[in-house]
Amino acid sequence: MNASTFSIIRFGAAALAIVSGSGLAFADGQDAHIAIENPAELSKQEALEHYRSLNRRMARGYAVAQLDLILNYQSWPLFNDAPYISATHGQRYVNSYANRMAHNYATLQEGEKLPMGSVLAKDSMTVTDEGHVHPGAMFVMEKLAEDASPDTADWRYIMVLPDGSVFGDTMGDRAGAVAYCHVCHEQVADRDYTFYVPEEYRTRD
Incomplete structure (x- = not known):
């Protein structure tokens, strides 16, 4: 893969390290998404078609991590009507899933919180204007018990890599x-630290 394809969003000085088998470079320590x-500019239909071609492969890859909290995540409520580019996730196309505990994710008001046990999962895919799709x-994100992680x-x-490797866990390795x-x-x-789906991609009841 051409190194010029990537730039780094940095949150602090850190040395680069290559994640084995992923083909991606990450900053170790105070990390950053690549x-x-x-990124390709896709219509909603094009983004959906790419996702449908990958979603089973993606689910199998993430399952290697053996994290019960994301088991069968693709059966959870989905809050976007098509994958959308997320600048905060490295210009990748993402989907926003939430488990049933996160029942107020879509309607969260300023000052409200999601209940303990809520899990938000964003899977992602890279689609470049050169036609690379993977x-x-x-x-x-998992909402813990009160005072479990004050910081x-x-x-x-x-963060789980496509091959199921756990890149990092704030409550683990x-x-x-x-x-x-x-x-x-x-x-x-003010929204319990959760971003929501862009207006033009939100599902309609």
């Missing part, structure tokens, strides 16, 4: 590798 410099990482407002952040997730989510502290 941003796709040339699975991306999954980004997971992250009781949110657990996990390589916690520092995903510490920047909460730094980013502090922008939406």
Whole structure:
């Protein structure tokens, strides 16, 4: 893959390290997502077609991580009507899933919180204007018990690579590798640290 395809969104000084088997470079320590410099501009229909061609492969890959909290995540409520580009996830096309515990995710008002046990999962895919299409990482948030993790407002952040490798877990191994997730989510502290789907991609009841 051409190195010019990627640029780095940085949240602090850190040395680069290559993640074995992933073909991606990440900053170790205060990490950053690798941003796709040339994402394809897709219609909703095109994005859906690409996702449908990959979704089973993606689910199998993430399942290798053996994380019960994302088991069968593609059967959860989906809050976007087509994959959309997320600047905060490296210009990848993402989907926003939430489990049944996160019943108020779509209607969350300022100052409200999601209940303990809520899990938000964003799977992702890379689509470049050169025609390269492949699975991306999954980004997971789990709402913990009160005071379980005061530094992250009781949110657990996990990043799972397409092959099922756990890149980082704020409550487990390589916690520092995903510490920047909460730094980013502090922008939406008034919405219990959760971003929502862009208006034009939201599902309609």
